[in-house]
Amino acid sequence: MLLKEMEEEAQTTRKMLGRIPEDKYDWQPHAKSMTVGRLATHVAELPGWVKMTLTTDELDFAKGDYKPLVISNNKELLDYFEKCYAEGHSRLAEATEEELLLKWTLRDGDQVYSVRTKAEVIRMSFCQIVHHRAQLGVFLRLLDVPIPGSYGPSADETKFN
Numbered sequence: 001m002l003l004k005e006m007e008e009e010a011q012t013t014r015k016m017l018g019r020i021p022e023d024k025y026d027w028q029p030h031a032k033s034m035t036v037g038r039l040a041t042h043v044a045e046l047p048g049w050v051k052m053t054l055t056t057d058e059l060d061f062a063k064g065d066y067k068p069l070v071i072s073n074n075k076e077l078l079d080y081f082e083k084c085y086a087e088g089h090s091r092l093a094e095a096t097e098e099e100l101l102l103k104w105t106l107r108d109g110d111q112v113y114s115v116r117t118k119a120e121v122i123r124m125s126f127c128q129i130v131h132h133r134a135q136l137g138v139f140l141r142l143l144d145v146p147i148p149g150s151y152g153p154s155a156d157e158t159k160f161n
Contacts, residue, residue, distance in 0.1 A: 002092060002119070002122055002123070002126075003089065003092055003093060005126055006047065006050070006085075006088065006089055006126065007089070009126060009129055009130065010047065010085050012133065012148070012150045012151075013043060013044075013047075013081065013129060014078070014081065015148035015149075016043070016136055016137065016140075016148055016150075017040055017043065017074070017077055017078055017081055018078065019140055019147070019148060020036060020037075020040050020074060020136075022073050024036050025037030025040075025071075025072050025073075027139075029142050033139075036140075036143075037071060037072060038068070039136050039139065040077055041068060041069055041071045041080070042068065042132055043129060043133050043136055044071070044077055044078075044084060045068065045081075046084070046125055046129045046132070047084045047085040047087075047088040047089070047125075048084030048085075048088050049088070049121075049122075049125040050087075050088030050089070050091060050092050050125060051087045051088045051090075051091040051092075053118050053121045053122055053125065054091050054092065054099065054118060054122075056104070057103070057104060057105065058104060058106065058107060059105075060109065061107070061108040061109075062108050062109035092122070095118075099118065100118050100122070101117050101119065102117065102118050103118075104116060104117070104118045104121045133150075
């Protein structure tokens, strides 16, 4: 079930990432918002969190191991997404039920944000993809970029693709 969901969300994510205007990577709708480029890169990297979840026991932001890439064009962005997706999908295809039930921790030093099973963390990463992809859709709408349909047509696409 997780593989099917990952595959289906990847189709929509590809469409959304492909719509980003290359001259708007530094644009942000508010000073507290990420730039379009940073948000899009985060969406692109999230499928790779599946592999990270299955090959580690935690992510500790205090250790400084998490270093987001800086990407400034659509080819790099889509290539990065495909790399992260392929690695995550491949590792998930090999996962056992026992492995998915092991605990995984998200923390920042002594502050623990969550302890969940690896299966729950993978589902959370899928939810993060959808959440941040929708956020990216709002950014694109503000830039007057047509939004692709996700689970059906969008206001810009009146038929199913």
